[in-house]
Amino acid sequence: MKTNWTIPIALLLSSSLYAADPLPSWNNSAPKQAITTFVEKVTTEGSPDFVPLPERIAVFDNDGTLWAEQPMYFQAFFIFDRIKTLAPAHPEWAEKEPFASVLKGDLKSALAGGEKALVEMAMATHAGMTNEEFDKIIRDWISTARHPDTGRLYTEMIYQPMIEVLTYLRANGFKTFIVSGGGIEFMRPWAERVYGIPPEQIVGSSIKTKYEVRDGKPAIIRLPDLNFIDDKEGKPIGIHQHIGRRPRMAFGNSDGDFQMLEWTTSGSGPRFAMIIHHTDAVREFAYDRQSHIGKLAKGLDQAPNLGWNIASIKDDWKTIFPTDN
Amino acid sequence: MKTNWTIPIALLLSSSLYAADPLPSWNNSAPKQAITTFVEKVTTEGSPDFVPLPERIAVFDNDGTLWAEQPMYFQAFFIFDRIKTLAPAHPEWAEKEPFASVLKGDLKSALAGGEKALVEMAMATHAGMTNEEFDKIIRDWISTARHPDTGRLYTEMIYQPMIEVLTYLRANGFKTFIVSGGGIEFMRPWAERVYGIPPEQIVGSSIKTKYEVRDGKPAIIRLPDLNFIDDKEGKPIGIHQHIGRRPRMAFGNSDGDFQMLEWTTSGSGPRFAMIIHHTDAVREFAYDRQSHIGKLAKGLDQAPNLGWNIASIKDDWKTIFPTDN
Numbered sequence: 001m002k003t004n005w006t007i008p009i010a011l012l013l014s015s016s017l018y019a020a021d022p023l024p025s026w027n028n029s030a031p032k033q034a035i036t037t038f039v040e041k042v043t044t045e046g047s048p049d050f051v052p053l054p055e056r057i058a059v060f061d062n063d064g065t066l067w068a069e070q071p072m073y074f075q076a077f078f079i080f081d082r083i084k085t086l087a088p089a090h091p092e093w094a095e096k097e098p099f100a101s102v103l104k105g106d107l108k109s110a111l112a113g114g115e116k117a118l119v120e121m122a123m124a125t126h127a128g129m130t131n132e133e134f135d136k137i138i139r140d141w142i143s144t145a146r147h148p149d150t151g152r153l154y155t156e157m158i159y160q161p162m163i164e165v166l167t168y169l170r171a172n173g174f175k176t177f178i179v180s181g182g183g184i185e186f187m188r189p190w191a192e193r194v195y196g197i198p199p200e201q202i203v204g205s206s207i208k209t210k211y212e213v214r215d216g217k218p219a220i221i222r223l224p225d226l227n228f229i230d231d232k233e234g235k236p237i238g239i240h241q242h243i244g245r246r247p248r249m250a251f252g253n254s255d256g257d258f259q260m261l262e263w264t265t266s267g268s269g270p271r272f273a274m275i276i277h278h279t280d281a282v283r284e285f286a287y288d289r290q291s292h293i294g295k296l297a298k299g300l301d302q303a304p305n306l307g308w309n310i311a312s313i314k315d316d317w318k319t320i321f322p323t324d325n
Numbered sequence: 326m327k328t329n330w331t332i333p334i335a336l337l338l339s340s341s342l343y344a345a346d347p348l349p350s351w352n353n354s355a356p357k358q359a360i361t362t363f364v365e366k367v368t369t370e371g372s373p374d375f376v377p378l379p380e381r382i383a384v385f386d387n388d389g390t391l392w393a394e395q396p397m398y399f400q401a402f403f404i405f406d407r408i409k410t411l412a413p414a415h416p417e418w419a420e421k422e423p424f425a426s427v428l429k430g431d432l433k434s435a436l437a438g439g440e441k442a443l444v445e446m447a448m449a450t451h452a453g454m455t456n457e458e459f460d461k462i463i464r465d466w467i468s469t470a471r472h473p474d475t476g477r478l479y480t481e482m483i484y485q486p487m488i489e490v491l492t493y494l495r496a497n498g499f500k501t502f503i504v505s506g507g508g509i510e511f512m513r514p515w516a517e518r519v520y521g522i523p524p525e526q527i528v529g530s531s532i533k534t535k536y537e538v539r540d541g542k543p544a545i546i547r548l549p550d551l552n553f554i555d556d557k558e559g560k561p562i563g564i565h566q567h568i569g570r571r572p573r574m575a576f577g578n579s580d581g582d583f584q585m586l587e588w589t590t591s592g593s594g595p596r597f598a599m600i601i602h603h604t605d606a607v608r609e610f611a612y613d614r615q616s617h618i619g620k621l622a623k624g625l626d627q628a629p630n631l632g633w634n635i636a637s638i639k640d641d642w643k644t645i646f647p648t649d650n
Binding site: 185243244263 | 379382456500502509510513517523524525526527531534535536538542543545558559561562565566567568569570584587588591
């Protein structure tokens with residue numbers, strides 16, 4: 001069959017504004033309509049809901065919203081891999097929890113110590129080097145490490161429908177930000193390539209750093225002290241610190257995002273919130289109220305009253321991962 | 326005389342890239358040439374010094390670099406005005422330093438307590454309200470308060486040559502950031518209008534905040550606790566936290582900017598630093614090594630060895646303030 005390429009090429013070249021369907025991986029159900037209706041409304045000049053360009057700020061949680069988060073936050077896999085790599089220099093870890101369990105491959109016991117154990121492991125693996133050394137460690141890891149269940153690179157487990165939302169919003173003048181409980185320096189080395197989100201538009205948890213001139217060479221040294229936890233109430237605080245303007249749109253998936261969505265939608269004028277509900281046990285993972293990772297209960301209960309949208313992965317996403325097609 | 330407006334209008338409409346002179350308030354001396362030579366070099370595709378768009382980050386100190394800072398940082402005038410406004414609700418201030426001196430109009434005694442006194446006054450005037458209330462307080466003040474010597478609005482004491490640099494750099498794909506020792510929330514309410522720099526591109530000193538739902542309405546409350554001092558070694562740290570990428574260009578005027586310029590220029594590839602040297606006692610203020618505000622000694626000593634540019638206001642700026650013309 002002879003194909004006429006004229007129309008497809010014209011569509012590729014045209015702005016998403018005029019493309020036939022800016023969100024092809026979404027089913028034509030309510031959540032997709034809610035996104036496009038909101039964007040059309042706030043970008044129509046002369047409309048009472050028009051939002052000027054500088055105020056078009058959209059914030060996205062990362063784990064469970066832009067990429068998967070099961071069976072553990074992907075940053076935890078990084079931490080475990082680092083502990084294994086660093087173990088020869090730390091013979092004491094063989095006897096010391098939670099490190100000993102990690103080295104035995106018993107991740108459940110390693111995580112039994114809860115947040116305290118996780119912070120201890122994070123400090124042992126995220127501090128003690130310059131920011132540039134850490135950047136390289138992350139780049140090396142993210143380009144080689146693979147998810148234990150799917151065998152895919154972690155960056156192949158991003159959500160294609162959300163990549164389309166990011167692209168669609170940027171084509172409509174929105175600045176897109178990540179606001180994640182994950183480490184800010186864990187995300188920066190790859191988020192620009194993978195999501196099109198530059199380092200200066202990433203908000204996350206952080207450890208303290210100090211500036212030092214070593215042998216005549218200035219460096220930023222990563223210290224084993226918590227600086228900021230960008231989760232729950234921390235998300236509006238992080239937004240305020242980094243962005244200094246209340247977002248117009250917010251996307252999250254767990255109760256850790258509740259305050260970010262609440263802060264976003266309680267401003268004046270048009271506001272938009274969407275919760276990604278993990279409902280698809282076949283194509284992804286199904287979890288909500290009882291889950292340790294990505295627990296979602298308060299959000300499900302309150303979303304209807306608050307006018308927040310809920311996207312069900314099973315029902316509303318045609319494709320999940322970019323390589324699914 | 327009949328004027329032919331065709332050419333001037335064409336120039337106004339054309340991009341700065343092609344305008345005859347993007348920096349008309351600068352004399353044609355070495356600093357201006359250094360700026361344009363650097364920008365042309367890093368924006369020429371195929372040049373070994375070409376810098377891709379996302380890496381074009383330029384950082385600017387504010388006090389003494391983008392606007393004047395004598396006889397005191399302008400934020401100190403805000404603090405004094407606030408103390409006078411709030412005094413009726415604080416009868417104890419009549420007897421309590423440094424407040425008592427402020428209320429008597431003796432600013433020298435008020436500042437005699439050094440940084441400790443200043444921080445105490447800042448906490449008493451910058452905390453205890455929501456971020457939105459503080460935003461309104463700043464907007465009201467900046468649109469009415471006037472400099473005690475010149476009688477001008479503070480926003481009329483911005484440097485026209487630097488406004489041209491900001492515009493010129495943005496026209497060449499640079500993202501422009503403020504990195505100031507001043508309060509981040511003191512600058513955000515007006516920097517977009519005055520400098521074209523949006524809130525998310527402002528880095529500054531900050532106090533802690535907390536997120537709270539009051540009477541069903543979420544708010545960010547300003548707390549009387551220091552969070553971050555964005556000065557000296559704090560500037561590279563602030564840049565790292567907010568921008569996450571080493572700048573290509575940095576502009577400062579005091580030794581408080583030394584580490585920012587040092588961090589900027591010690592990266593690989595083409596880098597640029599410029600110190601604004603306050604040398605013009607007639608048109609502005611002349612001060613450097615001995616000044617309490619905006620002290621500049623280390624920078625003057627080391628700039629030549631480090632390849633940093635020094636712009637002398639007296640010699641290199643044709644115009645200083647926008648209304649001088």
